[in-house]
Amino acid sequence: MSHIQKVNHTNFSQADLDQLRQQRVAPQYNFINNQAQTDSQSPRIDVDSPIDGAVFTSICDASDEDVDISTHAARKAFNKGIWSNAAPSFRKKIMLKWADLIEQHALEIAVLGVRDNGTDINTASKGEPLGAANTIRYYAEATDKLRRNSTYC
DSSP: OOOOOOOOTTOOOHHHHHHHHHSOOOOOOOEETTEEOTTOOSOEEEEEOTTTOOEEEEEEOOOHHHHHHHHHHHHHHHHHTTTTTSOHHHHHHHHHHHHHHHHHTHHHHHHHHHHHHOOOHHHHHHHHHHHHHHHHHHHHHHHTTSOGGGOOO
Protein backbone atom coordinates (compact mmCIF):
# COMPACT_ATOMS: atom_id res chain seq x y z
CA MET A 1 0.00 0.00 0.00
CA SER A 2 1.40 3.38 -0.98
CA HIS A 3 1.54 6.07 1.68
CA ILE A 4 1.96 8.87 -0.85
CA GLN A 5 -1.05 11.14 -0.94
CA LYS A 6 -2.09 13.63 -3.58
CA VAL A 7 -2.97 16.89 -1.88
CA ASN A 8 -4.48 19.87 -3.66
CA HIS A 9 -2.69 22.89 -2.25
CA THR A 10 -4.20 25.30 -4.75
CA ASN A 11 -7.61 25.03 -3.10
CA PHE A 12 -7.30 28.08 -0.86
CA SER A 13 -8.83 31.52 -1.00
CA GLN A 14 -7.33 34.97 -0.67
CA ALA A 15 -9.16 35.20 2.67
CA ASP A 16 -7.32 32.06 3.86
CA LEU A 17 -4.01 33.62 2.88
CA ASP A 18 -4.84 36.96 4.48
CA GLN A 19 -5.83 35.28 7.73
CA LEU A 20 -2.62 33.23 7.86
CA ARG A 21 -0.54 36.25 6.88
CA GLN A 22 -1.91 38.20 9.85
CA GLN A 23 -1.67 35.37 12.36
CA ARG A 24 0.58 35.99 15.32
CA VAL A 25 3.64 33.75 15.41
CA ALA A 26 4.74 32.99 18.95
CA PRO A 27 8.38 33.58 19.85
CA GLN A 28 10.49 30.56 18.97
CA TYR A 29 12.88 28.90 21.44
CA ASN A 30 15.56 26.25 21.35
CA PHE A 31 13.91 22.84 21.66
CA ILE A 32 15.98 20.52 23.85
CA ASN A 33 14.94 17.33 25.66
CA ASN A 34 11.43 17.62 24.24
CA GLN A 35 10.94 21.08 25.77
CA ALA A 36 11.07 24.66 24.55
CA GLN A 37 13.83 26.38 26.49
CA THR A 38 11.76 29.42 27.45
CA ASP A 39 14.05 30.31 30.36
CA SER A 40 17.11 30.68 28.13
CA GLN A 41 19.20 33.76 28.88
CA SER A 42 20.35 33.94 25.27
CA PRO A 43 19.44 37.12 23.39
CA ARG A 44 16.52 37.22 20.98
CA ILE A 45 16.64 37.99 17.26
CA ASP A 46 13.64 39.67 15.66
CA VAL A 47 12.47 38.12 12.40
CA ASP A 48 11.43 40.79 9.90
CA SER A 49 9.25 40.02 6.91
CA PRO A 50 10.78 41.16 3.61
CA ILE A 51 7.22 41.85 2.46
CA ASP A 52 6.63 44.84 4.73
CA GLY A 53 9.61 44.96 7.11
CA ALA A 54 7.39 44.21 10.11
CA VAL A 55 8.63 41.93 12.89
CA PHE A 56 6.45 38.82 12.93
CA THR A 57 8.27 36.69 15.51
CA SER A 58 11.56 36.31 17.32
CA ILE A 59 14.02 33.46 17.66
CA CYS A 60 16.62 32.55 20.22
CA ASP A 61 20.21 33.48 19.37
CA ALA A 62 21.71 30.22 20.65
CA SER A 63 24.90 30.59 22.64
CA ASP A 64 27.82 28.17 22.62
CA GLU A 65 26.46 26.84 25.92
CA ASP A 66 23.02 26.28 24.33
CA VAL A 67 24.67 24.33 21.51
CA ASP A 68 26.68 22.23 23.97
CA ILE A 69 23.55 21.45 26.02
CA SER A 70 21.63 20.53 22.87
CA THR A 71 24.43 18.34 21.52
CA HIS A 72 24.81 16.54 24.85
CA ALA A 73 21.03 15.96 25.06
CA ALA A 74 20.95 14.62 21.49
CA ARG A 75 23.82 12.21 22.16
CA LYS A 76 22.17 11.03 25.38
CA ALA A 77 18.86 10.44 23.57
CA PHE A 78 20.63 8.57 20.76
CA ASN A 79 22.51 6.38 23.24
CA LYS A 80 19.24 5.48 25.01
CA GLY A 81 18.27 3.78 21.77
CA ILE A 82 14.61 4.76 21.73
CA TRP A 83 14.99 5.88 18.11
CA SER A 84 18.38 4.53 17.10
CA ASN A 85 17.54 0.96 18.11
CA ALA A 86 13.87 1.07 17.15
CA ALA A 87 12.60 -1.38 14.58
CA PRO A 88 12.70 0.01 11.05
CA SER A 89 8.93 -0.46 10.74
CA PHE A 90 8.41 1.75 13.81
CA ARG A 91 10.69 4.49 12.46
CA LYS A 92 8.95 4.28 9.09
CA LYS A 93 5.52 4.69 10.69
CA ILE A 94 6.65 7.77 12.66
CA MET A 95 8.32 9.36 9.65
CA LEU A 96 5.28 8.80 7.44
CA LYS A 97 3.06 10.39 10.11
CA TRP A 98 5.47 13.36 10.19
CA ALA A 99 5.19 13.72 6.41
CA ASP A 100 1.38 13.50 6.67
CA LEU A 101 1.37 16.32 9.24
CA ILE A 102 3.54 18.50 7.02
CA GLU A 103 1.11 17.92 4.14
CA GLN A 104 -1.91 18.67 6.34
CA HIS A 105 -0.34 21.99 7.37
CA ALA A 106 1.32 22.77 4.04
CA LEU A 107 -0.50 26.05 3.49
CA GLU A 108 0.39 27.33 6.97
CA ILE A 109 4.02 26.32 6.45
CA ALA A 110 4.06 27.93 3.00
CA VAL A 111 2.68 31.21 4.34
CA LEU A 112 5.37 31.21 7.04
CA GLY A 113 7.93 30.79 4.25
CA VAL A 114 6.43 33.71 2.37
CA ARG A 115 6.52 35.86 5.50
CA ASP A 116 10.06 34.79 6.34
CA ASN A 117 11.80 34.95 2.97
CA GLY A 118 9.44 36.57 0.50
CA THR A 119 8.88 33.49 -1.69
CA ASP A 120 5.72 33.77 -3.80
CA ILE A 121 2.84 31.70 -2.46
CA ASN A 122 2.51 29.41 -5.48
CA THR A 123 6.15 28.35 -5.29
CA ALA A 124 6.03 28.13 -1.51
CA SER A 125 2.82 26.07 -1.37
CA LYS A 126 4.03 23.53 -3.92
CA GLY A 127 7.73 23.40 -3.24
CA GLU A 128 8.75 23.96 0.33
CA PRO A 129 6.43 21.87 2.52
CA LEU A 130 5.75 19.24 -0.13
CA GLY A 131 9.46 18.92 -0.90
CA ALA A 132 10.12 18.32 2.79
CA ALA A 133 7.28 15.79 3.06
CA ASN A 134 8.50 13.93 -0.03
CA THR A 135 12.07 13.79 1.29
CA ILE A 136 10.85 12.42 4.63
CA ARG A 137 8.74 9.83 2.80
CA TYR A 138 11.74 8.78 0.71
CA TYR A 139 13.82 8.08 3.82
CA ALA A 140 10.86 6.51 5.62
CA GLU A 141 10.41 4.04 2.77
CA ALA A 142 14.13 3.24 2.86
CA THR A 143 14.17 2.33 6.56
CA ASP A 144 12.72 -1.14 6.15
CA LYS A 145 14.44 -1.84 2.86
CA LEU A 146 18.03 -1.60 4.05
CA ARG A 147 19.90 -4.01 6.26
CA ARG A 148 19.26 -3.33 9.95
CA ASN A 149 22.86 -2.46 10.78
CA SER A 150 23.13 0.13 8.00
CA THR A 151 19.92 2.02 8.66
CA TYR A 152 20.29 5.19 10.68
CA CYS A 153 17.23 7.12 9.49
